[in-house]
Amino acid sequence: MAALIEIERLTKRFGAFTAVDDVSFTVARGEVVGFLGPNGAGKSTTMKMLSGFVTPTAGTARICGKDVVDDPVAAKRSLGYLPEGAPTYPEMTVTGFLDFVARIRGYRGIERKERVEDAIDLTQLEGVRLQPIETLSKGFKRRVGLAQALLHDPPVLVLDEPTDGLDPNQKHEVRQLIRRMAPEKAILISTHILEEVEAVCTRAIIIAGGKVLADDKPSALTPTDKTLEEVFRELTVPAQPEAA
Numbered sequence: 001m002a003a004l005i006e007i008e009r010l011t012k013r014f015g016a017f018t019a020v021d022d023v024s025f026t027v028a029r030g031e032v033v034g035f036l037g038p039n040g041a042g043k044s045t046t047m048k049m050l051s052g053f054v055t056p057t058a059g060t061a062r063i064c065g066k067d068v069v070d071d072p073v074a075a076k077r078s079l080g081y082l083p084e085g086a087p088t089y090p091e092m093t094v095t096g097f098l099d100f101v102a103r104i105r106g107y108r109g110i111e112r113k114e115r116v117e118d119a120i121d122l123t124q125l126e127g128v129r130l131q132p133i134e135t136l137s138k139g140f141k142r143r144v145g146l147a148q149a150l151l152h153d154p155p156v157l158v159l160d161e162p163t164d165g166l167d168p169n170q171k172h173e174v175r176q177l178i179r180r181m182a183p184e185k186a187i188l189i190s191t192h193i194l195e196e197v198e199a200v201c202t203r204a205i206i207i208a209g210g211k212v213l214a215d216d217k218p219s220a221l222t223p224t225d226k227t228l229e230e231v232f233r234e235l236t237v238p239a240q241p242e243a244a
């Protein structure tokens with residue numbers, strides 16, 4: 001099956017510093033790929049390149065076959081992106097913001113209304129729909145971000161720490177939602193929560209220092225005598241120099 005996300009030798013340098021170093025992987029429809037790595041590993045930078053917010057220094061990224069640099073509008077049409085942090089436009093209400101996003105996505109009339117309502121429904125924002133975004137708790141802001149990513153029902157989702165700031169019940173809901181959507185989409189999620197990988201991901205990519213260190217099914221990454229946390233630490237904690 002053709003991959004919906006194709007990353008080939010993607011590299012990002014900030015001055016002399018290489019944040020993402022020759023990264024290649026693909027994500028096919030039906031896959032939920034967990035993107036794991038310590039702080040500063042290069043996860044968000046890779047996701048920002050996929051979503052067109054950061055220009056690659058070298059290499060290519062394609063969404064549904066469309067190059068994110070050469071054909072950004074077409075690539076973005078097929079992509080829902082949840083950036084790290086909270087949505088912008090803090091003074092807008094939840095409904096106002098989602099309606100604005102729907103308008104930018106080109107929806108008009110009844111379809112625009114339906115898209116907004118579906119997104120509110122999927123992310124359970126009904127109770128706060130008329131509240132300005134800046135007055136929401138961190139978890140609700142996260143869900144507004146998720147709602148704008150899902151609004152146009154894109155085949156590809158790139159979600160930067162989708163459950164960050166959510167309480168255990170909300171985490172559960174978002175994981176259920178990801179699982180429900182998974183068969184129809186290619187989904188890349190970054191997370192620091194290793195049990196999340198075991199709960200929702202069909203594959204895990206471990207990255208550190210901008211380089212991919214492992215890429216496999218969670219079960220294949222964890223031999224029977226080791227947890228994913230132990231494997232993660234072995235791969236990403238630099239070896240300590242031996243005491244003299």
Ligand SMILES: Nc1ncnc2c1ncn2[C@@H]1O[C@H](COP(=O)(O)OP(=O)(O)OP(=O)(O)O)[C@@H](O)[C@H]1O
Pocket residue numbers: 014017019037038039040041042043044045046
């Ligand atoms: N605009 C920038 N200019 C300079 N350095 C940057 C810039 N953006 C990111 N970096 C650096 O690139 C590296 C990778 O950052 P990135 O945000 O991709 O990591 P991450 O894996 O998402 O980390 P975290 O888990 O903490 O979110 C970090 O060292 C970061 O400081």
